[in-house]
Amino acid sequence: MTAHEATGTAAAPLSERQREVLVLVAQGHTPAEAAAALGLSTNTVYSYLRVSGGKLGVPERPGLVHAAYTTGQLLPPPRDDRDCPQIPARQLTLLDLLADGAQVRQAAARLRISARRTRREIDALCAVLDARTAVHAVTRGWQLGLLGTPRHTRGAATPGANTGTETSCR
Structure with missing residues (x-):
């Protein structure tokens, strides 16, 4: 449960650049790969992730992505029902x-x-x-x-x- 869910407060909105970084990381790119794709330094990408985690109350990246989907900060990925694994x-x-x-x-x-x-x-x-x-x-x-x-x-x-x-x- 995120800090915002626990307290019932709304998460601060992510900036467009924070969303861009988070989308790439959510797609499986490393911070270094996301930095290269966006023309940023790796430290800048880490900074965006840290600030995004603070806004959503979840410092760990997997939880950050989940919180972003849950709060509508990122559009959830489309459903994929092909070859569902056990x-x-x-x-x-x-x-x-x-x-x-x-x-x-x-x-x-x-x-x-x-x-x-x-x-x-x-x-x-x-x-x-x-x-x-x-x-x-x-x-x-x-x-x-x-x-x-x-x-x-x-x-x-x-x-x-x-x-x-x-x-x-x-």
């Missing part, structure tokens, strides 16, 4: 945690696994979702209907549960 329950929980803005250590604690294992799970999630980065995984989650739908209710998955149950897109 996603293990733990990875689905991890996707929810990333969308909520959890840092790797926070996600690891919630999943009751090590930070190293959590990073491997993020890599596996990215592979399943055909995503380049954790931020892109959140965007793919939106495209596949795993996020931004009634199914995505915060805290719905049991932390640490690894039932082996796989979930397909809704």
Whole structure:
């Protein structure tokens, strides 16, 4: 839950340039790639991301993108129902945690696994979702209907549960 959701306050609007940076990062570009595409320095891109995170109350990039979609600061990506992958329950929980803005250590604690294992799970999630980065995984989650739908209710998955149950897109 973002700080603005918790307090019921509206997020400050993002500038056009902040939205441009966020769109590229959401599409799976690294900050360095986004900087090159926009003719900016990498430090300037990091600055835009930091300020955007402050405005939306979510400092972690995956959560920032999710908050931007949720608050209407960015248009959510179009739905993609082709070849919906089967996603293990733990990875689905991890996707929810990333969308909520959890840092790797926070996600690891919630999943009751090590930070190293959590990073491997993020890599596996990215592979399943055909995503380049954790931020892109959140965007793919939106495209596949795993996020931004009634199914995505915060805290719905049991932390640490690894039932082996796989979930397909809704």
